[in-house]
Amino acid sequence: MLPVLLAPAAPGPWGGPRLGPRHGLVLALGLVLAVGAAEAQGTAQGRPSVLATLWRWTPLLLEGFAFNIAISLLAMAIGTAAGVLLGLAQVSQAAPVRRVAWFLTQFFRNAPWLVLLFFAMFLLPFEFSVAGITVPFPGWIKATIGFALPVMANTSEIVRGAIQSIPFGQWEAAESLAFGRRQTMWMIILPQCVKRMLPPWMNLYSLVTMATVLASVVGVTEMLTLVSEVHAAEGGRPELLAPLYGYALACFFLYCYPIGRLTVRLERRFHVRT
Template identity: 65%
Template sequence: MGRTREGRPLAVLLPYKTPERAPWRWPRLRLTHMVGLAGLILLVGGSAFAQQGGARLPALEVIWKWSPLLLSGFGFNILMSVLAMVLGTAAGVGLGLLQIGENKVLRGFAWSATQFFRNAPWLVLLFFAMFMIPFQFRVFGTTVPFPDWVKAVIGFSLPVMANMSEIVRGAVASLPSGQWEAAESLAFSRRQTLWMIILPQCVKRMLPPWMNLYSLITMATVQASIVGVSEMLTLTAQVHAAEGGRPDLLAPLYGFAMLCFFVYCYPIERFTLYLERRFQLNQ
């Protein structure tokens, strides 16, 4: 170590070491989570117990008997959410690229469409899709049915499209302008800069909000029950009616539906937080 004329030691700059990233692990349930799950289990089984005077728990038997049907309805909710995300993401990426384009007319149209569908109530968009799209089409003299669940997927894909468009625009805008300037100095065209330099850096910025959007659209698919789609909430109401409409089964049956959505969406939320920490998007 060197010293100054006065005999004081000189500071030494140590080489920079990249911090090691801990591998992703399944999140541990906290006390509040366990209390919530325990409360939900008590809600499912304890309601009937209290109303039956301490007798055997018929609510659990009813849930067990109808669980294959209810879980098939939950699988249909997942199917609608996945299809809505695929369709809405594809359209939203295109709309977001138009928002950052150079054509003023297309940029204005993309901005207007994004703001309209992003700020419209999801249930209203679902009603528009259900009643504005015909229930069948004629193609070369052949009648092709258009089921309600497909129209529901289109209705859910509209807010996904608008939010994905804003995610793309925000991710591109978050990059420093020096990226564009450096690419221009290297004689890259705007299209080459966008596809080879800008968008690859935006993927990690877009992934966490995209996953949050998927969780929201999954939970919103229960709104399809209002327009007659046989998903989990519709089947839950049918099971309740088939069991004689007993009031003591309301909380257990709908609590089971809520538990299914929680078990499915909670790991997605935790994995989203892990990605944010990994990509250091909060800095």
């Protein structure tokens, strides 16, 4: 196991290239070309305008995209809370606790996300009873739990790596000042870990946001599901495929790209050499 988990290398002196504005321009150009080709094809066959069709369905598609964002935020909140506890358990002084935490981290970290999603969708109940009242358990909540499991495992590893990257002298200095282990962890070690954990945690959020489209496979009505339904509602016009899916791609890019740029800035600012 690596003694430290650092954020991926930032551009400049630390590593290779990153996404930049030119990549966004290439994506925009590709989308414009796809829409233009589809527009020309539809016009030649006397079909409604592709741009008008996209505009008409935009409110519905953006509603589905907002649902993707809501799932990603909830999954990150649940997974981060559980992952911090699991990461702290990985550095516990109790060997049984440390081993169980390590096993859970490695299991959920290396399991395919789609398998975990199916696991949550089909093994969790569709409803449960509380005091004689039947409460439904919607599919989107189960999908959120399915995404929270890998978030938990990856956050656990981020926390574990950040804690172990703090010089041991910090623990010795705290012990010399009569701090207990819990006081040292919460008042000295974890505050120093925040800047080490934040960039990889933000990268993880971008991955979770993009992975939420997997929920369409298990019947959750999110953006990709709505794209398929819109295409079917328009009679399955083949020229609409590239514009519709390109529209979805552009939405995710415009949402995740600023997060990626902010992550790069934080990596440059908080880069820690050991």
